[in-house]
Amino acid sequence: MIFKKKWNEKNPFRRLKEGLAKTRANFIGGIDKVIGGRRKIDEELLEELEETFILADLGIHTVSDILDGLREGAKREKIREEADVKNYLKKSMLEILNQADSELDTSTSSPFVILVIGVNGSGKTTTIGKLAVKFVNDNKKVILAAGDTFRAAAIEQLEIWGERAGVDVIKSKSGADPSAVIFDAIQAVKARNADILIADTAGRLHTKTNLMEELKKIKRVMDKGLPGAPHEVMLVLDATTGQNGTSQAALFNESLSLTGLVLTKLDGTAKGGVIINIVKELGIPVRYIGIGEGIDDLREFNAAQFVDALFEE
């Protein structure tokens, strides 16, 4: 298997940096343009920094907080030069991200059940496909549950990913009750002694109360089939999303108590800065990032690497 070799490559850090190259180029390009050659911190510099961060979708409030800190620091005369500004900003962002930096540990339960949710078109099914490949390469027995019974051909899409990863997909007919499909999948996981179940769900906007109730029901049914399940409630977020990402995370979290985030489509020009806002507000860890369409283009999120890669030249 070609992708297996790629995934196990010794230097995932290098791959991460490669994947983030474009993001970094834009982000740093902007910051360096602002900081380069400067000595003093004045209001003009702060305004330009504000622009750079807002363009990265960090959100006006997060940016204001960060810049207020910078302003105070400058007053205390600790921050004087461009290098200090950079370090200060890096530290502020790391502080926010580190409060929730933790990898997904699937050994805490056997079988381990992951419920994947998100708005329409965020990349749930693709992420599940990539996750399945990753777990298979870690020698786990994986089963997928085709819980998106609403969107046309969603089941077929998951089946194709199942084939690629070489794992079973538990499914029902289009239009079937997703809770029933997922309950069946839990029974299958137990009967077949699988290690991990990843349940797909239909994309839904976080403002639709009835569809959120449907997810709550799925969660209850999981717990009924396997007490303690789901062990991970994973929200998939599109990096292109602006400040609405905060509302998405907040409302999904309110209904379902999220335990992890995945940030997809980071290989475009979008910077995904809203994630800093989300982690700051909700303290939910970012598990993975999607940086391409290839089967192995899913990376474990690491706050230090992420911020380093963003700030590195």
Added chain:
Amino acid sequence: MFESLSNRLEGIFKKLRGRGKLDDKNIKDAMREVRIALLEADVSFKVVKDFIERVRERAVGQEVMKSLTPGHQVIKIVRDELIAIMGDTLSEIILTNTPPTVIMMLGLHGSGKTTTTGKLANKFKKDGRKVLLVPADVHRPAAIEQLNVIGKELDIEVFDGKGNKNPIEICDRSVKYAIEKKYDLVILDTAGRLHVEKDLMDELRFIKEKITPQEVLLIADAMTGQDAVKIAAAFNESIGIDGIILTKMEGDARGGAALSIRAVTGKPIKFAGVGEKLNDLELFYPDRMASRILGMGDILSLVEKAETAFSEEEAKRLENKIRKETFTLEDFRDQLQQVKKMGPINKIIEMIPGVKGLKGLKNIEINEKAPIKIEAIINSMTPKERTNHIIINGSRRRRIARGSGTTVQDVNRLLKQFVQMKKMMKKFSKGGDIYCPL
């Protein structure tokens, strides 16, 4: 739609409204708030900057200082400028004189191209057009299957690419097929792609050069952040677009992307996707949308919905009945059915001015089933009972409740409401003109 931005601006101007005069400081405060609100709404940084500048210039000018209600004047300026950005007029898709008209759909992954393709096809089919759907997304697993399912659901033909993996060939053949079979409209559903992927952008350009579609539509997610400007500019510059469809507008996204995309491309937003069902596609009215952003409600959309739901004839008949006081339970049922044609009740309520400001309403679940219950009750009555509700006594009420699967209390409530309604109608018809705030 745009709800949070509306609330925000309403909050700002509530403060302004209470003041007699606007001075430089008032305007500065208001502009700061407008700026924050627009940035929170994901309007592009650059667009916000220009916008604030224009509004400020006009606000500090004579017109405001002389005005007796400066707060209202500022609202009007902000609204006018919003409209100016989003386009002054409604922009529809015009079919060509020599069919088929070819529409090409493009956009990022997950922006909603395939679903919107289905919605658009459905709209034209309702207009009596013969539509051909073309699955040109050979990249995403099961994308072709998805379009086939949608086509089947709508009873619209989906072009059979016969396993061909070359999107340019698929599109080319489909158009030839459409000419031969005399289709009115061809909609090409292309694969989602990033605007920075050169090969894939080239592919779109080749398709466009080969087919020369009449409408190239960019499908954009209303939740998009600052990147909306780059995405729209890239698609417009390397392929050239004719219009935009904004999707996922029914959520709570503030939809600043609408302003940004329009500002950067200068191309009109033609439709808005407002739900998951295949008829959840609306024309995009820039002026109404601006009113909506400002929390002035969407009264024109409401009027239009009412117009399509009630035919003129029906309205006349109803008016007559009201005048002659022969309005019966049967008429009441007909009316309910017409209201249902207007769409889900919560969507209708959203359009009423002022409703957005009512915080409590957010948590109230609209009971969509109430009209169904009422219909069931009326259906369980005999024709005699429907024309003359006075004869409905206790035993009849019990029978009706049993027949409709409701309770006697439900039946009582309905009859009480009906009697009140008749009383109101009597007042209206005798009083002549009904006060209308518009």
